[in-house]
Amino acid sequence: MAALHEFNEEVIEALCELGGLSEAEAQSFAASKRSEIEYAHKYRLSPSIIAGSILGINDCCIPSQCPKS
Numbered sequence: 001m002a003a004l005h006e007f008n009e010e011v012i013e014a015l016c017e018l019g020g021l022s023e024a025e026a027q028s029f030a031a032s033k034r035s036e037i038e039y040a041h042k043y044r045l046s047p048s049i050i051a052g053s054i055l056g057i058n059d060c061c062i063p064s065q066c067p068k069s
Contacts, residue, residue, distance in 0.1 A: 007041045014051035029054055 002010070008030055015026035030037060033054050040050035052058040 002041075004038065004041050007047060008037055010047035011037055011040075011051050011054075014048045015054065018048065018051050018057065019055045 012023065012026045012030050015021050015029055016023060019026070019029075021029065033050075036054065037050055040047075040053075049058065
C-alpha cells in the first residue's frame, strides 16, 4: 500500500484529471479534505474514487462524517 503522502499526490492528480483543476486548486481541495483522504487511504479506496467524492461526482463512497479510529 502506498504511503499516505503518495496516496495524497495520486488524489491530487485524479482531481486534476477528473475536475479539470489546476494543480494549485487540486492541492487546496485535497488540503481541505484531508480527513476524507486519510479515511480512503486507511480503507484502501482508489484515489479516483476519493477524488470523485471530493468533486461530488460519486457521493456514495465516503461518509460525510468519517468515523474516529
